[in-house]
Structures are given as C-alpha cells and as structure tokens.
Amino acid sequence: MSYLPDYPIVTPRLRLRPFTRGDVDAVHEYRCREDVALYLFDPPLSREECALAIHQRVLQTEFHQEGDKIVLAVEEVERARLVGEMSLVWRSADARQGEIGWIFHPMHQGRGYATEAARALLALGFEGAGLHRIFARCDARNTSSWRLMERLGMRREAHFREHALFKGEWDEEFIYALLHREWRTE
Incomplete structure (x- = not known):
C-alpha cells in the first residue's frame, strides 16, 4: 500500500499540514521545555536538535512501507500559529495497524485542539490509509494523554507495570486502541 494524503487537512479550527523548515522556532518553543519532554523519549531539545528533527519531518508525509511515518504540524486556522504536532506510524502492513501520537504546546492545551486534530488523523x-486498528500509548502518569484517548473512543487494552527503564525509572505504560469498525460507529 502506498498512501499520500491530500494536504492540508482542515478541521473547523485547525490545519494539519506537512512541516516546513520555517517551523523550527515554533517547535523549539515547546520541545525545549522540561514539562513537554517529561513523558517523551527525547529530552528537551536545543534549537539545533529541533532543526534536525524538522528536517526529518519535512519528508514524513506519506506511507510506502511498514514503519513509515506521517508527522504533521498543527496550526490554528485563524492565526496560522503552530500549536503542536500529530503523528501516525504504519506499524504493521499485514495486520493494517497504526500508532497515533501527539505533542502540543502547554499554552494551547485545554482548548480541545488535540481532540480535534486526533480525530482528523484517525479519519x-x-x-x-485503510488501517484496521490504531493504537496509542502513554506513560500512566500522563493523565491528559490517556484522557484524550478515552475522549476519542479508544479502549484501554493494557497497563504495563515496570516493564522498561525510562529516563532512569521504571516505566508504567497504558496502551489504548480503536478498531476501524468502532470508528465508523462514532
């Protein structure tokens, strides 16, 4: 399967679009923060590290083979201001599975932007892309993330306790998922 979405993806308040090199400063504004990096695999990023990440994301806009990622900038339509990012990773070709993820600037949280953007990416x-199942995962302490998964209609399928070392501590992780047939009934 190859899949190239038609960009931008527009919702009532948001535009999901491929990243551009001009997004480095806006992404650095939130990716440099300790509170944003707390539950991410990456530590807070320097401007140079953000520039490298954006350079990769510019090319992550379509699926050609298992493991490919679609990573999109999320901006407010009204102000054309970048507020976060969404990702969809093609995890299994045979089982038609994907993984969804998000990172939003704390200044723009609590407005329903992540829910709106995630619904667009689930669609x-x-x-x-014709996926059968989309899952998401988060640190069990990341209440806002797992509550978002529940708002999206995802069901908690797993709670892994002390399954891996994460930033020097034992990690607890939730896995949530949604099937295509469940999405259609939303």
Whole structure:
C-alpha cells in the first residue's frame, strides 16, 4: 500500500499540514521545555536538535512501507500559529495497524485542539490509509494523554507495570486502541 494524503487537512479550527523548515522556532518553543519532554523519549531539545528533527519531518508525509511515518504540524486556522504536532506510524502492513501520537504546546492545551486534530488523523488512518486498528500509548502518569484517548473512543487494552527503564525509572505504560469498525460507529 502506498498512501499520500491530500494536504492540508482542515478541521473547523485547525490545519494539519506537512512541516516546513520555517517551523523550527515554533517547535523549539515547546520541545525545549522540561514539562513537554517529561513523558517523551527525547529530552528537551536545543534549537539545533529541533532543526534536525524538522528536517526529518519535512519528508514524513506519506506511507510506502511498514514503519513509515506521517508527522504533521498543527496550526490554528485563524492565526496560522503552530500549536503542536500529530503523528501516525504504519506499524504493521499485514495486520493494517497504526500508532497515533501527539505533542502540543502547554499554552494551547485545554482548548480541545488535540481532540480535534486526533480525530482528523484517525479519519486519515482509517478512511484514507485503510488501517484496521490504531493504537496509542502513554506513560500512566500522563493523565491528559490517556484522557484524550478515552475522549476519542479508544479502549484501554493494557497497563504495563515496570516493564522498561525510562529516563532512569521504571516505566508504567497504558496502551489504548480503536478498531476501524468502532470508528465508523462514532
């Protein structure tokens, strides 16, 4: 399967679009923060590290083979201001599985942007790419993330306790998922 979405993806308040090199400063504003990096695999990023990440993301816009990623900038339509990012990773070709993820600037949290953007990306995965199951995972302490998963209609499928060392501590992780047929009933 090859899948190239038609960009931008526009919702009532947001535009999901491929990253550009001009996004480095806006991404650095939130990716340099300790509170944002707390539950991410990466530590807070320097501007140079953000520039390298953006350079990779510019090319992550379509699926050609298992493991490919679609990583999109999320910006407010009204102000054309970048507020976060969404990702969809093609995890299994045979089982038609994907993984969704998000990172939002704390200044823009609590407005429903992540829910709106995630619904658009779920539609892209299920209806555009033809995925059967999309899952998400988060640190069990990341209440806002797992609550978002529940708002999206995802079900908690697993709670892994002390399954890996994460930033020097034992990690607890939740796995949530949604099937295509469940998405259609939303």
